[in-house]
Amino acid sequence: MLLLIPGPVTTADAVKKALAQDYAPWDNDFRAIVRKLCVDIREAAGGAPETHVALPLSGSGHFALEAAVRTFVPRTGKILIPATGAYAARLQRLASEAGRTVVTIPVGTRERVAPARLAEALCDDPRITHVGLVYSETGSGICHDVPTLAQVAGDLGRRVIVDAVSAFGALPLDVSALPAVDAVILTSNKCLEGPPGAAFAVCRIDRLEASHGNAGSWSLDLADIHEHGKTNNGGARFTPPAPTLAALSVAMDLYRQEGRAMRLARYTANQRVLYEGVMALGLTPYLPPDLQGPIIVNVESPTTPGWTLQGFVDALKARGFVISNFYNTEQPTFRVGCIGAITPADMARAVDAMRQALTLAPIAA
Numbered sequence: 001m002l003l004l005i006p007g008p009v010t011t012a013d014a015v016k017k018a019l020a021q022d023y024a025p026w027d028n029d030f031r032a033i034v035r036k037l038c039v040d041i042r043e044a045a046g047g048a049p050e051t052h053v054a055l056p057l058s059g060s061g062h063f064a065l066e067a068a069v070r071t072f073v074p075r076t077g078k079i080l081i082p083a084t085g086a087y088a089a090r091l092q093r094l095a096s097e098a099g100r101t102v103v104t105i106p107v108g109t110r111e112r113v114a115p116a117r118l119a120e121a122l123c124d125d126p127r128i129t130h131v132g133l134v135y136s137e138t139g140s141g142i143c144h145d146v147p148t149l150a151q152v153a154g155d156l157g158r159r160v161i162v163d164a165v166s167a168f169g170a171l172p173l174d175v176s177a178l179p180a181v182d183a184v185i186l187t188s189n190k191c192l193e194g195p196p197g198a199a200f201a202v203c204r205i206d207r208l209e210a211s212h213g214n215a216g217s218w219s220l221d222l223a224d225i226h227e228h229g230k231t232n233n234g235g236a237r238f239t240p241p242a243p244t245l246a247a248l249s250v251a252m253d254l255y256r257q258e259g260r261a262m263r264l265a266r267y268t269a270n271q272r273v274l275y276e277g278v279m280a281l282g283l284t285p286y287l288p289p290d291l292q293g294p295i296i297v298n299v300e301s302p303t304t305p306g307w308t309l310q311g312f313v314d315a316l317k318a319r320g321f322v323i324s325n326f327y328n329t330e331q332p333t334f335r336v337g338c339i340g341a342i343t344p345a346d347m348a349r350a351v352d353a354m355r356q357a358l359t360l361a362p363i364a365a
């Protein structure tokens with residue numbers, strides 16, 4: 001069965017194998033695995049050891065996003081989060097429930113955030129301290145120009161938190177060139193092709209040291225995780241998802257072998273086979289080609305009488321492919337992930353399964 005969802009993704013056999021073991025999280029061998037993993041992730045973000053650190057946090061991406069907001073946005077601060085779609089809305093909600101003041105700028109559902117529009121909003125409201133940016137908006141599939149937007153925010157004296165959860169490891173990102181970025185958030189189970197359960201924040205060390213006591217939550221305090229990490233050699237504060245971290249360290253070896261640019265090229269090839277394939281089936285992708293990102297493709301639901309998303313999902317599953325059984329667009333779509341340990345040949349087989357699911361009677365499961 002191949003997972004064609006925007007995380008968790010299909011993993012390589014070597015990654016799955018690492019899960020089939022028990023690990024003692026505070027054992028010295030395991031600490032060494034975690035230390036190396038954090039170095040690998042910091043390096044993948046372009047961070048130098050003097051300025052940046054990658055901090056692990058148990059849980060899903062939202063836990064680390066909330067931790068970043070709590071740690072870095074002052075309690076009296078204000079965060080601007082452009083309304084790029086479903087994932088920006090989630091970031092807005094968790095920031096506001098963490099007690100921070102949230103403001104937004106509207107962004108069309110088929111539109112990238114315009115740097116000039118961001119600059120204007122920041123000039124209009126000097127009380128905005130932070131900008132929260134979603135790199136790959138998983139709701140629609142659009143990727144925003146986060147490096148440029150972070151530069152704009154930095155030039156206007158604002159700090160930035162990047163939700164790179166569905167982008168990290170594929171889209172280019174170099175924190176050493178973006179001093180305004182306090183934290184970049186990612187997880188184990190998207191473009192790094194590991195299993196779910198671990199999130200990471202790549203943070204500026206100077207900002208961590210300046211943020212002690214701000215989080216208002218021990219569990220979600222990145223400054224405290226950093227402090228603890230300085231003396232504990234890779235030992236976690238609380239029980240970490242040890243098998244996930246061990247398997248991710250195997251996935252990072254595969255990542256280094258492939259390289260970020262080649263991984264992006266593979267995902268882009270997956271996306272093109274899918275995009276052109278569904279068009280050849282007479283279906284309409286949600287985004288035009290120039291806005292379509294490489295991570296996830298939404299396709300407008302067929303108007304064929306009797307077609308249901310769950311029926312389609314079940315028919316594909318019977319043929320070996322799992323796609324999302326919900327969507328995050330304002331109109332009905334089906335969404336297919338292009339990421340994970342899959343190739344354009346897998347995508348071509350998935351498109352063929354879609355053709356069968358659209359034209360043939362249901363097959364027995």
Ligand SMILES: *Cc1c(COP(=O)(O)O)cnc(C)c1O
Pocket residue numbers: 006007060061062063087134136137138163164165166187
């Ligand atoms: C997957 C994802 C998240 C995190 O989702 P979790 O279910 O909490 O891991 C956050 N932002 C984006 C853009 C994502 O794609």
